[in-house]
Amino acid sequence: MSGDGMKAVRIHRFGDDSVLTVENVPIPRPGPGDVLVRVHAAAVNPVDSLVRRGLVAVSDRPLPWIPGWDFAGSVVAVGSEAMGWSVGDVVYGRPSLARDGSYAQYLAVDAGEIAAVPRTVPLESAAAVPxxxxxxxxxxxxxxxxxxxxxxxxxxxxxxxxxxxxxxxxxxxxxxxxxxxxxxxxxxxxxxxxxxxxxxxxxxxxxxxxxxxxxxxxxxxxxxxxxxxxxxxxxxxxxxxxxxxxxxxxxxxxxxTFVLDSNGSRLAEIAALIDADELRPVVSHVLDLDDVAEAHRLIDSGRTRGKIVLRVR
Structure with missing residues (x-):
């Protein structure tokens, strides 16, 4: 995790998919209640487009922001107060919209917002679930x-x-x-x-x-x-x-109507349903992180089936 930082997608202003820029940025530092996750895959949702266009306000932090609020990956560091997780655990989650998101190689996320991934599906499919x-x-x-x-x-x-x-x-x-x-x-x-x-x-x-x-x-x-x-x-x-x-x-x-809360314990229930073959994630496109603009064009079309996922190398 040392060196020049990590690759991430950021928006410096609101607008069309051209405002999504792939950059090198510092790796986030996890807080006491956080885990740091090496992201393997991040899903794209309609809310990502609404945030990108400035139609949904998710944070009062100044730009730039890293979008993306669905992920699967591996724990690489654990905060001093983050209970229940160890380095090497493979997890998935829907992190808080008020923080930088998952279109990045690393993500700091509250330990209560994650669960162990379902074991029976690839990480790209797990990322599409939360x-x-x-x-x-x-x-x-x-x-x-x-x-x-x-x-x-x-x-x-x-x-x-x-x-x-x-x-x-x-x-x-x-x-x-x-x-x-x-x-x-x-x-x-x-x-x-x-x-x-x-x-x-x-x-x-x-x-x-x-x-x-x-x-x-x-x-x-x-x-x-x-x-x-x-x-x-x-x-x-x-x-x-x-x-x-x-x-x-x-x-x-x-x-x-409602604003969705993150919910790690419910994600654990959902993972159990997937592993019991009661639920299956539907993924229509898997693209590389560099192709994030194409992923947003697809989501903006309103015609996609299931989910679009970004593979984070």
Whole structure:
């Protein structure tokens, strides 16, 4: 870890993918409660693009920032108060958005925000898991109250959050209806969706009130039409828009949005589900860290299946 530092991607200003610059920067120093991780892979999420464009404020620190909030790697140093971890442990996590992220060779992360990686998948696949799976879990179960026998509608069932939400809902014993298009229809089916609505040819809202829980990852018109399909007493959870509390109250439903917390203990549960073959990460592209701009172009297209991962050499 000595020498000239590490390779990392930083943004010095907000804007399009051209603001992502690959640089040599100092290796972060872990605090007392941190571990220092040698990053093997970092996943790309839509929130990374929102941060890059300045549309989501995640920190009041001055620029430049290192983006990226999904990773898998090996512990190379342990802070004096970081319990439970040793040098050589292979871990994954979704670190705090308020700190420099994972588009780098090394990452300092709070010891409570990580878990041992699932043993049955490559590190590139493990890196794709934390943010989307924690998001799906919190939306479906903590806020949506999804239980066995209930019906859930998951929008964009072939996307990053959607692919994990379909599998989690299936594992919980719910009836899973997803929206998708093109080859995403078969992907969502293969992950356990009981029914897939091709949103290009069918208006899901024409079905009336059929879903106990709706998970909206799309926003806009999709969110607006989703209120009408939730049964009385059901829940609409969106990660892509502002809830209309008055409209929800008028329909007798609850509506939620949230900011995701890091959660190491839940990641341990998720790793166990992956190793038990109950969940499988879906990775559509693995690119090198130097190709970060291309990764952001893909994420900005809104048409990717599953996750995009950066391999950190």
């Amino acid at each position: 943010l989307v799976t924690l998001t799906a879990w919190k939306a479906l179960f903590d806020l949506g109250g999804l239980e066995a026998g209930k019906t859930v509608l998951i929008h964009a069932g072939a996307g990053g959050v959607g692919t994990m939400a379909v599998q989690l809902a299936r594992h919980r014993g719910a009836k899973v209806v997803a929206t998708a298009s093109g080859d995403g229809i078969e992907l969502a089916r293969s992950l356990g969706a009981d029914e897939v609505i091709d949103y290009r040819g069918e208006d899901f809202a024409a079905r009336g009130r059929f879903a106990d829980v709706v998970l909206d990852t799309v926003g806009g018109e999709t969110l607006e039409r989703s209120y009408r399909v939730v049964v009385p007493g059901g829940s609409l959870v969106t990660i892509a828009g502002a809830p209309d509390e008055d409209r929800a109250e008028g329909l007798g439903i609850s509506v939620h």
